[in-house]
Amino acid sequence: MRHLIDIKELTVEEIEELIKVAKDIMQFPEKYSEKCKHKKLATLFFEPSTRTRLSFEAAMMELGGNVLGFSEAKSSSTSKGESVSDTIRTVGCYADIIAMRHPKEGAPLVASLKSTVPIINAGDGGHNHPTQTLTDLLTISCEKGRLDNLTIGLCGDLKFGRTVHSLITAMSRHKNIKFVLISPDELKIPEYVKEEILEKNKIEYIETNDLEKYMDELDILYMTRVQRERFLDEEEYLRLKDSYILNNLKLKNAKNDLCIMHPLPRVNEISTEVDSDLRAAYFRQVKYGKYIRMALILKLVNQNNENNVEKNNTKKEIINEMKCKNPSCITTIEQELDHVFILTDEEKNIYRCKYCEHIYKEENWWKSI
Numbered sequence: 001m002r003h004l005i006d007i008k009e010l011t012v013e014e015i016e017e018l019i020k021v022a023k024d025i026m027q028f029p030e031k032y033s034e035k036c037k038h039k040k041l042a043t044l045f046f047e048p049s050t051r052t053r054l055s056f057e058a059a060m061m062e063l064g065g066n067v068l069g070f071s072e073a074k075s076s077s078t079s080k081g082e083s084v085s086d087t088i089r090t091v092g093c094y095a096d097i098i099a100m101r102h103p104k105e106g107a108p109l110v111a112s113l114k115s116t117v118p119i120i121n122a123g124d125g126g127h128n129h130p131t132q133t134l135t136d137l138l139t140i141s142c143e144k145g146r147l148d149n150l151t152i153g154l155c156g157d158l159k160f161g162r163t164v165h166s167l168i169t170a171m172s173r174h175k176n177i178k179f180v181l182i183s184p185d186e187l188k189i190p191e192y193v194k195e196e197i198l199e200k201n202k203i204e205y206i207e208t209n210d211l212e213k214y215m216d217e218l219d220i221l222y223m224t225r226v227q228r229e230r231f232l233d234e235e236e237y238l239r240l241k242d243s244y245i246l247n248n249l250k251l252k253n254a255k256n257d258l259c260i261m262h263p264l265p266r267v268n269e270i271s272t273e274v275d276s277d278l279r280a281a282y283f284r285q286v287k288y289g290k291y292i293r294m295a296l297i298l299k300l301v302n303q304n305n306e307n308n309v310e311k312n313n314t315k316k317e318i319i320n321e322m323k324c325k326n327p328s329c330i331t332t333i334e335q336e337l338d339h340v341f342i343l344t345d346e347e348k349n350i351y352r353c354k355y356c357e358h359i360y361k362e363e364n365w366w367k368s369i
């Protein structure tokens, strides 16, 4: 069965097809109004959300289907100690497809391994948020008319921003993409994103902490929130939270057709005076999110299981010899899970946790635990 846990699971062709369907839905919504009649979507949100949960629910309703679910962990039996695996097995008895957000990284993957219905990752900690990336790609396609030949500025929290990592991954597969990575030193893009995505794919990028320096070169400016919930030190968050505030003055050298994006929620990163600028696309981006989720629900709910061959992992694995050191990994709360590490780079001897993809580079590092 096909799930969507990580944007990398979709080919460029599949993403193009989803964008095509989303645009068709935007143009001819009535054609799709009964496509999911008698189907049910469960939204399981163990972490707060406005856009993702409500857009999934609106998407299913506009396809003629029904929705059920919960919006916080404390209103589910998770508060009594029920595991993700048992919750998913249960909800699969009621729903045809599940969209799930969880603070622990790798939780949707664990769910997909146990589920009898398709699972969509609606955000797992600081790890992945593939439907936000699909939303961003549809936004870029609609606003710029292309997904190639673009200079993209990414600004703010590039360390914890899961949407930024996934967007870099997705855009790196298109031609002539350049990135300007704008952040304070403490919130720079992780080394593995630079090494394994940007450098591996020979993508041009510049790192800077100056928001205005390259403004005149940008086709897209993607602002992000400093992710308070991912900081272990509140004082560091308070020091960094207002690093960048986009306002009309800072846009004075920007191109006339710049597209300003933000996954939202915004806290303070974009002054409200920018909202009336036609280049501000972030509320249109919210709307695109519903249409691309409609296209995704259609794809997964109507999949022909016979055509979906399960992929076997042939990479070397280490099982139950060491534990993941990432405090946000799902293995820290799901007691029955095997601790699995996959050799993702033989040359550099890099193992990653199967669930949260936390990297360990040191040879024999686990012997020191």
Ligand code: CP
Residues within 6 Å of the ligand: 048, 049, 050, 051, 052, 053, 123, 132, 263, 264, 265
């Ligand atoms: N962009 C996004 O994921 O927003 P929510 O947290 O409101 O779902």
